[in-house]
Amino acid sequence: MSFVYFRLPHTTQVYRNRITAEPEEIASLAELNGRRGFVIAPFVPSADCPILLLQAEWKPVDIADDCSLESRLVDADYEAERSRYAVDFENYHAQLRDGTFSKIVLARSAHLRATEQIPALSLFVRACRKYPRMFIALFSTERSGTWLIATPEILVSGERGNMTTMALAGTKSKDDNTPWSTKNIQEQRYVETYITECIEHYTSDFSVEGPYTTRAGDLVHLRSDIRFNLADTSHIGDLLNALHPTPAVCGIPKAATRDFIVANESAPRSYYSGFSGMLDPDGCTNLFVTLRCMKLNVGNVYTLYAGGGLLKDSTCQSEWDETEAKMNTMRKTFVK
Template sequence: MKYSEQINSAYKAQKPFVAYKNPNENKIHVIIQDTDELIEFEDFTASGFVFAPFNDADKAILIKPDICFVDQVQSVDFELKKNVYNNNEDEKLNHINIVNNAINTIKETELSKIVISRKEEVLVPDFDLLAVYNKLINKYANAYVYVWFHPKVGLWMGATPETLLKVVGNKFKTMALAGTQPFKGDINPIWGEKELEEQQMVSDFIQQHLENVVDDLELSKVETVKAGSLLHLKTNITGRLRKSKDVQSLVKLLHPTPAVCGLPKELSKTFILQNENYNRSYYSGYLGVLNIAEETSFFVNLRCFQLLNNTAILYVGGGITTESNAQKEWEETVAKSQIIKSVL
């Protein structure tokens, strides 16, 4: 049975399932839970697929691996929609106001970065789950591309460029990912001071929080990576766990990352919860396999959308520092929203 048939079958039967493709891999992994039980995730010794929210006050969910299936990616021909812009002036003004508030707060307090996000609704009356998922898979080869469903929660889909934590045995990998600019044909563009500073903040945060709790910590040189039509700055970070239970403590240290929250973490998170004026839900949370085939791989839930009735709710954001320009930050969220809009 093909992965498309597995997904269709589980979705029609309203069974909890997830299908995912790892970055630069040509395989689709499908995990299906036999019952519609909503299992809250609390135990890092469990095995299954974790779907965790941005805010710890909300519930993380575990899908049990009752059925596990692996299949090759199906190559499909498709056309992407271009330049599907949102011209809602109220949304734009609201976002710009919140960004300006964040810039002023950073200037007046010990905060150095706040990530401000927004949601955008797109009507999709003829939504085709498999068609959209196949477009994402074929378009974003170097991303973690997933579709997740639980009948008591709903459907989420995305193509994220950011690893939160990957653990095999006692070795782990994570990354510092920050800074954004449109791809204009050059994979090694000139980066502005704002983006370079933002990337350094994220790298420093991870290094400072991990260097006393892991062994053999190493940070690579900063590189430019392409995610769809956007470029980001990335530092690969590796090391060795001292104890197997350290996976839970590492996740707690890293989540939410400075790339989706800010610095210092708790202060920026408080600002976000008080000022964004909406619930991020599972956007900028994390998702992935836990203790399956001796591997744990969590990714940050970016470039994603939630399907509600005939509406796709898109989530996009950007890192704000003292160097930020509110108009440009709005334009960055518009560029990021194109990634999902192009496949809907």
């Protein structure tokens, strides 16, 4: 049976669904026009990873972490993963050096085994406690599998046409007091420009605030908030189709980098760097990019995902270190 738990950023209330039917598979984001429910969308829809729409009633719940265990995640294939990443980096970076792309996001996954079995709900509660600024979700369906998310990035959020999105890019440690690098500033500017150009096709009533530094767990990012009025919310699926995937998870130009990623990335992204959350054109919509996430597999095995935006002056070591820092968001849920 499918289930969803979620908690919005800067709140404490957890909501649980009461599923009235199994998820509906949606062929395209445009087909979300006029629809309502909890959306689980992949990076790129496919037969193996369809867009899912769950119809449910929601109720507030109180959940405690009743598991006292802590666990260590063991990566038995660390060096092989580093080697694969280095090959992917060189392949991607060559496209930037040649001028084929302005920016492209390289993602990786890591298959880890936990030394102790921690219940999924305990991991969810720990994520809620550790990351109050993030959207936290735990969902499970037969088609998607079971995923835990702690993401800082809004795709679209708002009520009755008063909407918000964000341009979030650039990453460094929260303890790093050095100025933002030119690479990080440029990367964030690419994302902001792309999103505002998308919004302009749907409304001229928008404003941009930022960029400014925002915290997400142990990391900080550059963020701009983009507020806009969407007069016709019944066509929000068309807007989602235009926005997703943004350059924050894909690249520039969008179509070419998306196709390159699908054809060349070592491990399929599945639902990582897609989006999830509540869609309601007549009420509150809260959709978030699926970052800082992991898939919970059988046998106490977990697949963690992370990525980073590459520009011409990116280096393999710094980008690898960034993915490791991002994966730590999920690793820390195994500790009380």
